[in-house]
Amino acid sequence: MSKQSRIDALTRAVQDLHDATDLIDELAARRLGINRTDLRCLSRLGAHGPQTASELATAAGLTGGAMTTAIDRLERAGLARRDRDSTDRRRVLVHLTDQAERLTEQIWGPILADAQAELSRFSMAELELIARFLGVALDNQRHHADRLRSGA
Numbered sequence: 001m002s003k004q005s006r007i008d009a010l011t012r013a014v015q016d017l018h019d020a021t022d023l024i025d026e027l028a029a030r031r032l033g034i035n036r037t038d039l040r041c042l043s044r045l046g047a048h049g050p051q052t053a054s055e056l057a058t059a060a061g062l063t064g065g066a067m068t069t070a071i072d073r074l075e076r077a078g079l080a081r082r083d084r085d086s087t088d089r090r091r092v093l094v095h096l097t098d099q100a101e102r103l104t105e106q107i108w109g110p111i112l113a114d115a116q117a118e119l120s121r122f123s124m125a126e127l128e129l130i131a132r133f134l135g136v137a138l139d140n141q142r143h144h145a146d147r148l149r150s151g152a
Helices: 003-032 036-048 053-060 064-076 098-119 124-149
Strands: 080-084 092-096
Touching (some): 036 080, 036 098, 053 064
Antiparallel strands (some): 080 092
16 A cells, blocks of 8 residues: 555545544434534533633634523533632633533443543554644644634
């Protein structure tokens, strides 16, 4: 197999992974009774902990007003809550609720466990290569998200 053929095959594999991940996200959003934007916010809170509305808006690519509406929906669904920051009472942080943590564990816990089991089979050198690839791929995605945001 030529190098270009291998690159093409890997590119298709990444697209297939993206499509499979997209399907999981769609099914998870349906199960939780929320839309995909709200799911992105839940994902961000699950991965990075409590955040301000503006931090969430930046991560989700939303305006401040749209983020407020999304947080309102998540609160009504019992999946998020707003609390004052204990160190700076002027700041309000959005937290996952216990219910959200239970539900997201039911959905993504088995996926994470399976992924970790598969990754444990790789050598340290292979894990470092995978980490390097994922870092480059993430930088590429962020670059092109910025490009699309700017209208280019």
